[in-house]
Amino acid sequence: MAAPVEKKVTAATLAAYLASTGLLAVLTAIQDNAGLVSGLPDALEPFALALIPTAVTFVGGWAARHTPRGPATR
Known part of the structure; x- marks a missing residue:
């Protein structure tokens, strides 16, 4: 039987999706307005802007709880 997908993986995947769609649209607008x-x-601006979705993904995975597992069998 396949193990369930960890809640942490699901949360990080959802955070990555949201960061790559809506947040990147905002970041593109910010990049056009270079004041920030x-x-x-x-040369460093795109890398600095790429850290924001990365941070969102990290926090989503970090904040989610682990999926409970039963006792290990051998």
């Missing part, structure tokens, strides 16, 4: 990242060198 104007202090960074041009």
Whole structure:
């Protein structure tokens, strides 16, 4: 029998999806208005903006609880 998908994996996947759709649209608008990242060198701006969805995904996976498992069998 296949093990259930961990809640942490599901939460991180959902966070990645939401970050890549709605949040990236906002980040694109911010990138067009460079006032928020104007202090960074041009080459670093895309990498700094990419950290935001990464952080959302990390927090989604970190905050979710583990899926309870029964006793291990050998």
